[in-house]
Amino acid sequence: xxxxxxxxxxxxILITLSFIAFSIHKKINxxxxxxxxxxxxxxxxxxxxxxxxxxNNNDLEKNKATxxxxxxxxxxxxxYEADIISERINEFRPFQVLFITxxxxxxxxxxxxxxxxxxxxxIIFLEDRELIFNDVFGESIVxxxxxxxxxxxxxxxxxxxxKVEALLKYLQxxxxxxxxxxx
Numbered sequence: 001x002x003x004x005x006x007x008x009x010x011x012x013i014l015i016t017l018s019f020i021a022f023s024i025h026k027k028i029n030x031x032x033x034x035x036x037x038x039x040x041x042x043x044x045x046x047x048x049x050x051x052x053x054x055x056n057n058n059d060l061e062k063n064k065a066t067x068x069x070x071x072x073x074x075x076x077x078x079x080y081e082a083d084i085i086s087e088r089i090n091e092f093r094p095f096q097v098l099f100i101t102x103x104x105x106x107x108x109x110x111x112x113x114x115x116x117x118x119x120x121x122x123i124i125f126l127e128d129r130e131l132i133f134n135d136v137f138g139e140s141i142v143x144x145x146x147x148x149x150x151x152x153x154x155x156x157x158x159x160x161x162x163k164v165e166a167l168l169k170y171l172q173x174x175x176x177x178x179x180x181x182x183x
Contacts, residue, residue: 052105
């Protein structure tokens with residue numbers, strides 16, 4: 001009886017360890033896939049909160065650096081970033097700035113109004129109705145910012161709150177000078 005119990009315990013431990021190893025391997029492969037996928041602006045499809053029309057990566061202006069911010073209107077760090085962008089809005093005019101969230105259209109509208117980010121052609125708010133941001137850009141926190149140069153290459157990724165000086169510094173990198181490590 002003890003021998004059967006030992007064998008059973010050994011088998012259970014091996015199964016558990018195999019499952020853990022498989023999960024780790026799967027996660028590592030997913031992270032590599034996402035890193036490769038976001039090296040260039042990835043294909044995405046989100047909604048304009050006011051009209052419900054679709055906005056995708058093909059709608060981005062060509063030859064223009066792009067800042068993509070994953071945010072939520074109730075996030076204090078996101079509010080801080082929106083506030084500092086708003087205070088220095090003229091410095092962001094040469095760039096496309098996309099704010100993407102899974103919040104409702106009404107919450108997005110109120111956030112944009114509260115932080116004086118309405119009425120700028122280069123500031124775009126998008127709704128992630130289908131909760132695909134993490135599938136496109138990888139597991140994300142709010143705020144999380146992705147800066148792409150005018151050629152659509154990832155320059156820098158920030159997790160968490162970022163100072164405006166850092167955003168502007170990486171948005172203003174030289175033509176095609178990708179300074180974000182790819183490996």
